[in-house]
Amino acid sequence: MSATTFFQLGDRAQKLKKILEDFVEFECIPADEVYLSSRGKEGSADRWKVIPPLLEHLKSRAKSLGLWNLFLPSYYPESPGLTNLEYGVLCEVMGRSHTAPEACNCGAPDTGNMEVFAKYGSAEQKKRWLVPLMEGKIRSAFAMTEPAVASSDATNIETSIVRQGNEYVVNGRKWWISGAGDPRCAVYLVMGKNDPDNNNKHKQQSVIIVPANTPGVTIVRPMTVFGYDDAPHGHMEMVFKDVRVPLENMVLGEGRGFEIIQGRLGPGRIHHCMRNIGVAERALEFHLLRITDPARKAFGKTLSQHGKQSFDIAQSRMEIDQARLLVLQAAHTMDLHGPKAAMNEIAMAKVIVPSMTTRVIDRAIQAHGAGGVGQDFPLAWMYATTRTLRIADGPDEVHTIQIAKNELRKVQALREKHHKQEEAEKKFAPKL
Template sequence: MIFEHSDETRTWIARVQRFMDEHIYPNDELYHRQEREGDRWKAVPIVDELKAKARAEGLWNLFMPPHSGHVHVDDTFEFEGVQLSNLQFAAVAEILGKVGWASEVFNCSAPDTGNMEVLMRYGTRAQKDRYLRPLMRGETRSSFLMTEPAVASSDASNIETRIERDGDHYVINGRKWFSSGAGHPRCDVYIVMGKTDPTAGPYNQQSMILVDPKTPGITVERMLPVFGYEHEAHGGHAQVLLENVRVPAGNILLGEGRGFEIAQGRLGPGRIHHCMRIIGACEVALEMMCRRLLSRVAFGKAIAEHSVWEQRIAEARIDIEMCRLLCLKAAYMMDVAGNKSARAEIAMIKVAAPRIACKVIDDAIQAHGGAGVTADFGLAELYANNRIHRITDGPDEVHARTVARLELRKYANAAPGQAA
């Protein structure tokens, strides 16, 4: 693997950084003011304004990697975006991750990125025209309904929501939660995972289907706060009840029993996108920690000069560099060998990045003393936004299990005491 970015990648980095410097950072205060004004569940005006600028500059749908079968809808729209590789997008996503709302400006925010990839990879032409086109134009938002409150959803075979065929329709019954984005006023589609055949093999029972949020029988029961933050501008995290929800049979994705296949195709890229952004958040926390420690004096010298803080700063820099390299390796493996071959690398970075973020942000909070746990510096929210990633897209324990099993498999057939 060559660690130096290509000339093309450096060009994209420069273009995105320039946009951040000219439009995102100067409008951060305005964003938070508009976020607090009026209706809590809304599209923030400055985001819409900057989305138009980003799209006009070609900084749009950067996350979508190249796919076979280039598809055109009309002269001005392509399903595939600018086709950065995963490795290229890793460098860009780190920059976006430094400001919590920046990704949406470039139409690169979760859960829409994963949902767009699902529609791109597995959707029919009709499904793409109806749902993917407006998503990739940034006109709508989406939600992914997989996790359920009544079961341990870390094992997706436990999911109980039923999707039953009834003539030309499917009827859906179940309760989902942590349905990110479902509270956004522009949410236009749910991708729902449930069982179509409970008698099939454990990995052939599940299917995914596209559901219009306005369909009768859908109730958003409540919005779930994360450490007290509801993430209104991002659409929050909803608990959704589906009671006899009738959906046209043509809304099934790929076919019955293909839910696990789709989930693996969706979650691999989604997991690493989170990790790319997390590295940017770590850099922000480390910078804030250093600036605070240099600006305060205790016991006759700058706090930064006390050995305990020198140790914490050094560990933070070491951890971030290790994390970045592992993330780049995972992205590289996805590009050159495919998502399946990068399974171990994706699992490793999915464990490492959120853990390191929690540690670095926690140290930054400690450096700010009492101010760190207030809303004044944004560190409490930064911690909340990143702590959740130890659970989203599969908890640490599941990914560690994957890594362990892949490691043990290397030696399973070796004689006792022998190297494989």
């Protein structure tokens, strides 16, 4: 029984899911290897200059099939009207392919950035940046993480945003800025401190718009993930040196940075988790096909006839379904009560899903032997990208601490309940 049995999808979402499944399975997945191999040799400078035309073909197909901008929040007039739960289910399907999220204009970090512009941007900011992002004409990046501080605590961010006359001046160094290497990346949303002396440490930060061609912006180098550079998307180290932008580039207002990133990251974490479950499902499929291949026998039996492999398959299935239910519950809670009410479920999903997926992929790698860590199968790349999700959007430790704090807040109410139980027990105790 599928997890979506318990969380019913509307008729339109079910129809979209079927169309998307066919698009992903028979157009995006077959295109993945062609796309990845067409970027040129790993480490080549050309990898950051050319976007394979195949991707534009897939984007045109997604538009024609009605699969474009499915993520768009309900508060935006052109929203497709999907709930977080419904879009989460579609995210899982897109997660099965490398090209599918971007083909549907539903890839990170653009989705989160579009939500920032849609929810917090001025009319002019929406016109200049949101519209071309929605049309897929440009891409974007969110510049928050820094190399010199523990960025898991965003109050440590040191990049400065200083007002000088009718401009803001931005100075700082950022790294692991996803999407900044893409030649189509036209705009950065930069988080920095404009009021470092504010007594409220969560009111010191702001988010400001920096066009990619602004003087003083330097891409230092691409950061690799277990040796993968993810070109042409990339995860870049950047320097902002005396970068000047007009006052109207401030998003929402000074000191509103934390408000913006919390509004951005809640839904984004659910999207990451659901895409990652799609990765886990595909890894399990590779595992199943490998161990049942009649041409591959060990000691006279297919691998599936050895007890260890059957155990691993069962373990992967149980873990995937458990994780999916948790993520769908988080999405359902968001739909009913908003992201803030779902913080605990979102945090738990963010910890559990990437760890689960790495275990599932690892079992599939083991079943493939040396092939599992090589380039003939996508498992090594899947493992590398999934492992980063235990760090991206907040490391496991930060979310785990928050989950513990939420549980500890229940202690006083628990003590009061147990006290009442003890008093009630006395009424039933035998008299001495």
